[in-house]
Amino acid sequence: MYDVIIVGAGVSGCAVARELSRYHMKTAVLERASDVCEGTSKANSGIVHAGYDAEPGTVKALLNIRGSRRMEELSEELDFPYKKNGSLVLCFEESDRGKLQELLERGKKNGVEQLRILEREELARMEPNISEHAAAALYAPTGGIVCPFGLTIALAENAFVNGVEFYLDTEVRKAEKTGAGYRLETSRGIFESRTVVNAAGVYADVFHNMVSSRKIHITPRKGEYCLFDKAAGDWVRHTVFQLPTKYGKGVLVTPTVHGNLLMGPTAEDIEDKEGVYTTGEGLAGLLERGALSVRDVPAGKVITSFAGLRAHEDGGDFIIGEPEDAAGFIDVAGIESPGLTCAPAIGEYVADLVRKRIPAQEKADFIAGRKGIPSMALADEERRQELIRKNPAYANVVCRCELVTEGEILDAIHRPLGATTLDGVKRRVRAGMGRCQSGFCAPKTAEILARELAADLGEISKAGGKSLLLTGCGKFPHANSGKTVREAGHIDGHIRQERGEA
Amino acid sequence: MKKKAEIVIVGGGPAGLAAAAAAEEAGVKSEDILIIERDGELGGILNQCIHNGFGLHTFKEELTGPEYAERYAEKVRQAGIPYLLQTMAVDIRAEGRDGNDAGKIKYVTAMNKNDGLFTVEAQAVILAMGCRERPRGALNIPGYRPAGIYSAGTAQRYVNIEGRMPGKEAVILGSGDIGLIMARRMTLEGAKVKLVAELMPYSGGLKRNIVQCLDDYGIPLKLSHTVVGIHGKERVEGVTIAEVDGNRKPIAGTEEYISCDTLLLSCGLLPENELSAGLGVALNPVTSGPVVNESLETNVEGVFACGNVLHVHDLVDYVSEEAGNAGRNAAEYVLGTGKREAASAAIGIRPGPGVRYTVPSLLRLGHMQEEQVIRFRVSDVYRDAALAVYFDDIPVMKVNKKVMAPGEMEQIKLKKRKLEEYPELEQIRIAVERAVPPKA
Numbered sequence: 001m002y003d004v005i006i007v008g009a010g011v012s013g014c015a016v017a018r019e020l021s022r023y024h025m026k027t028a029v030l031e032r033a034s035d036v037c038e039g040t041s042k043a044n045s046g047i048v049h050a051g052y053d054a055e056p057g058t059v060k061a062l063l064n065i066r067g068s069r070r071m072e073e074l075s076e077e078l079d080f081p082y083k084k085n086g087s088l089v090l091c092f093e094e095s096d097r098g099k100l101q102e103l104l105e106r107g108k109k110n111g112v113e114q115l116r117i118l119e120r121e122e123l124a125r126m127e128p129n130i131s132e133h134a135a136a137a138l139y140a141p142t143g144g145i146v147c148p149f150g151l152t153i154a155l156a157e158n159a160f161v162n163g164v165e166f167y168l169d170t171e172v173r174k175a176e177k178t179g180a181g182y183r184l185e186t187s188r189g190i191f192e193s194r195t196v197v198n199a200a201g202v203y204a205d206v207f208h209n210m211v212s213s214r215k216i217h218i219t220p221r222k223g224e225y226c227l228f229d230k231a232a233g234d235w236v237r238h239t240v241f242q243l244p245t246k247y248g249k250g251v252l253v254t255p256t257v258h259g260n261l262l263m264g265p266t267a268e269d270i271e272d273k274e275g276v277y278t279t280g281e282g283l284a285g286l287l288e289r290g291a292l293s294v295r296d297v298p299a300g301k302v303i304t305s306f307a308g309l310r311a312h313e314d315g316g317d318f319i320i321g322e323p324e325d326a327a328g329f330i331d332v333a334g335i336e337s338p339g340l341t342c343a344p345a346i347g348e349y350v351a352d353l354v355r356k357r358i359p360a361q362e363k364a365d366f367i368a369g370r371k372g373i374p375s376m377a378l379a380d381e382e383r384r385q386e387l388i389r390k391n392p393a394y395a396n397v398v399c400r401c402e403l404v405t406e407g408e409i410l411d412a413i414h415r416p417l418g419a420t421t422l423d424g425v426k427r428r429v430r431a432g433m434g435r436c437q438s439g440f441c442a443p444k445t446a447e448i449l450a451r452e453l454a455a456d457l458g459e460i461s462k463a464g465g466k467s468l469l470l471t472g473c474g475k476f477p478h479a480n481s482g483k484t485v486r487e488a489g490h491i492d493g494h495i496r497q498e499r500g501e502a
Numbered sequence: 503m504k505k506k507a508e509i510v511i512v513g514g515g516p517a518g519l520a521a522a523a524a525a526e527e528a529g530v531k532s533e534d535i536l537i538i539e540r541d542g543e544l545g546g547i548l549n550q551c552i553h554n555g556f557g558l559h560t561f562k563e564e565l566t567g568p569e570y571a572e573r574y575a576e577k578v579r580q581a582g583i584p585y586l587l588q589t590m591a592v593d594i595r596a597e598g599r600d601g602n603d604a605g606k607i608k609y610v611t612a613m614n615k616n617d618g619l620f621t622v623e624a625q626a627v628i629l630a631m632g633c634r635e636r637p638r639g640a641l642n643i644p645g646y647r648p649a650g651i652y653s654a655g656t657a658q659r660y661v662n663i664e665g666r667m668p669g670k671e672a673v674i675l676g677s678g679d680i681g682l683i684m685a686r687r688m689t690l691e692g693a694k695v696k697l698v699a700e701l702m703p704y705s706g707g708l709k710r711n712i713v714q715c716l717d718d719y720g721i722p723l724k725l726s727h728t729v730v731g732i733h734g735k736e737r738v739e740g741v742t743i744a745e746v747d748g749n750r751k752p753i754a755g756t757e758e759y760i761s762c763d764t765l766l767l768s769c770g771l772l773p774e775n776e777l778s779a780g781l782g783v784a785l786n787p788v789t790s791g792p793v794v795n796e797s798l799e800t801n802v803e804g805v806f807a808c809g810n811v812l813h814v815h816d817l818v819d820y821v822s823e824e825a826g827n828a829g830r831n832a833a834e835y836v837l838g839t840g841k842r843e844a845a846s847a848a849i850g851i852r853p854g855p856g857v858r859y860t861v862p863s864l865l866r867l868g869h870m871q872e873e874q875v876i877r878f879r880v881s882d883v884y885r886d887a888a889l890a891v892y893f894d895d896i897p898v899m900k901v902n903k904k905v906m907a908p909g910e911m912e913q914i915k916l917k918k919r920k921l922e923e924y925p926e927l928e929q930i931r932i933a934v935e936r937a938v939p940p941k942a
Contacts, residue, residue, distance in 0.1 A: 276647070276735075277731075277732075280730060282644070283642050283644060304638070385619055388618040388619055392616070395615050395617075396614065397590035397592070400540065403592060435640075436637055437638065439635050439652075440656075442656060443664065462648070462649035462736075463736070466737050467649035468649060469649055470660065470667060471667050471669050471763065473666060474666070474691030474692060475690070
């Protein structure tokens with residue numbers, strides 16, 4: 001019997017796990033994917049919203065400002081990439097100035113500091129590539145950018161080293177109330193817990209509706225993005241929004257914290273909770289709408305495109321707390337934008353709710369800090385030499401586009417909750433994230449994964465499940481392929497579980 | 503670790519090897535040359551090109567990729583030219599120790615497991631880093647992002663080096679040579695290649711590869727077609743292809759679902775010039791390779807370029823020939839034996855109608871050999887057309903060509919004698935024109 005089971009290892013679930021790991025509670029996270037950060041948390045804008053968007057008085061508004069204020073400190077504590085680059089909301093029509101002013105007032109009410117309106121001239125000085133259509137802008141110096149993988153993985157690792165158990169490849173199929181709490185039927189057997197935190201992203205309504213008669217409904221709202229080469233990374237320096245429309249915040253153009261340029265998202269309500277496909281129209285429309293904000297969009301420098309699903313609840317606000325008819329079942333549902341920004345605050349907020357149900361002592365030996373994986377690409381010469389002295393594998397470049405070495409990939413694999421897939425390595429150290437999109441490094445990374453996990457190359461996958469890279473040996477197997485290809489499933493969650501107990 | 507060399511060659515593929523051998527033959531002491539190679543063996547991408555057909559021009563025989571590479575690797579070893587394997591060049595700078603030397607000394611920073619991070623000081627650098635394949639993202643193909651999408655070269659590595667199959671049923675997008683070669687290779691290894699879709703109304707590959715790799719195996723080539731959707735959430739389950747119109751836009755209603763577990767991409771190669779750009783080398787937006795003069799020297803003095811980092815070649819024979827020139831010119835540069843006529847102004851070579859680019863794009867008469875080869879690609883398929891050369895506006899040469907296609911590199915040769923007849927010449931222009939009517 002667990003004290004708390006968190007369903008979903010996205011940024012919200014991991015933030016809650018990390019906050020709960022401060023206390024003497026038996027806590028587990030169940031995740032259906034083979035890694036943390038595999039759903040909405042991996043495909044979003046990576047923005048730390050200043051907090052002027054949400055309606056004052058909503059949970060969103062409260063958690064946004066708290067999360068935004070907390071992010072910088074947390075990024076130092078847990079060592080993930082964050083940058084306060086400031087954000088701009090562009091106004092294109094003189095007649096829309098009222099909306100800009102409204103946004104400013106709303107931001108002030110929400111407690112956002114240093115907000116001000118910029119006129120065209122100052123705007124053009126700050127952002128030389130801004131389009132001539134931009135008449136004015138709301139400037140929020142406290143807006144920022146964050147690595148969504150870095151944040152989620154940091155939270156998960158820190159929760160893990162503080163004793164939270166992670167069960168990956170573990171899909172919850174059924175949730176039901178029992179006398180003592182909740183019983184979860186999963187692909188890996190039954191889990192029982194006194195309380196449940198429902199952080200299941202676009203599936204949160206499914207689990208909620210299994211235990212409560214007060215039904216909620218989540219619509220997957222698809223957002224498509226284009227990511228540009230680092231050569232275009234300084235096209236803008238701030239995060240450039242457009243005045244919100246009824247479909248959301250419009251298309252944004254922003255540098256990423258790693259120095260790429262990102263454009264997106266579209267907003268399309270779909271039925272399929274797995275529908276993370278991009279469309280020709282979506283991507284074309286995106287580039288068109290982005291061109292409203294910046295001139296000469298470097299369309300030829302797109303290196304990849306992707307789609308993510310925002311969990312939009314019909315009511316429009318976050319649903320955080322217990323349904324009236326399901327005590328101890330705490331929803332963290334409808335966490336759409338600015339969910340990433342809110343994550344640190346969601347973690348604290350939900351931890352407080354859990355503690356009301358499970359009074360527990362704080363751990364004296366809680367480890368608050370975490371050191372990330374060193375980056376050879378970002379290190380100066382002295383640091384590079386130091387890393388190479390420590391382990392010569394830091395001098396063996398595997399991903400040349402992003403300058404990622406074998407040493408970093410070894411770190412990614414052997415860390416707490418380490419990577420077992422190509423995508424897992426990619427999100428931890430950026431191998432394959434660059435302009436060739438893993439053409440050169442994927443075979444090498446797969447080889448390192450196979451060696452380190454004592455697996456066959458044929459068992460290595462892109463992202464777990466059926467996403468195997470290879471389908472067997474050729475008709476004329478040669479020396480390198482002497483091993484038989486074993487069935488998939490050798491590398492999965494139980495490895496992590498075993499390490500978790502160590 | 504040796505910290506000094508006369509010539510550092512970045513890349514130990516066919517270009518780097520031929521350049522090194524030529525520089526040594528031209529009189530640079532072997533120990534003054536250093537090849538930096540990122541892979542575990544010399545030979546570059548040729549090591550995974552196990553099909554034959556290499557070396558017809560140079561050796562008058564059909565070699566496999568590894569055999570061709572070995573001929574040059576052996577030359578390098580015989581000459582005792584030092585090389586570092588599994589070593590990545592991460593930065594090149596040009597600096598001077600004082601005013602006179604400004605920009606003349608190059609520092610190549612590299613790293614490997616044995617020597618760690620180190621910097622080599624050099625007089626000349628030869629860029630021979632090759633190219634990479636255009637990935638799915640750059641093509642912006644919509645759909646899911648499952649496993650099973652590979653560039654043709656990555657698939658080639660899995661099959662030929664690792665002995666593994668990337669899939670059982672494949673669709674190939676793009677009819678570049680690697681895609682065509684892989685269509686045959688996958689078929690021979692037991693996979694079913696359903697079709698090759700090509701966006702353009704013509705193939706980007708060599709005619710002989712279309713015949714030997716597709717026609718011989720009954721693999722359909724669908725011209726003016728592209729992939730408009732990728733299906734399958736974990737592993738590819740199928741793709742949707744569609745016909746495209748004259749503007750390369752998919753035509754509604756022509757969509758067709760093809761079930762497959764693999765999509766291979768052979769949609770063009772991009773010279774890898776991130777290091778060059780960091781050094782301040784000017785790049786040609788058409789080739790994505792450095793702008794070079796007749797000596798294959800870039801705008802940064804003493805920095806030369808050759809092979810696929812300069813412009814993407816079809817035939818390795820031409821890579822070796824070009825790299826040989828780069829090696830000799832770099833040798834002349836460091837030995838000071840070149841006829842460096844200071845007052846030699848550069849004549850521009852411009853692509854005219856129907857020609858996409860030229861290499862070189864600058865020509866200094868004072869540095870020119872008796873004959874200069876100009877290589878280029880045409881921008882469309884032309885039948886019974888001609889290549890015309892203009893000195894400023896004066897037509898000086900016209901050669902009839904039965905067929906020209908973007909997939910096959912063209913060349914013309916300019917004679918120094920001829921150029922000397924035009925002392926005021928500022929610009930040479932090459933264009934595709936109507937064929938000269940046959941003489942009655």
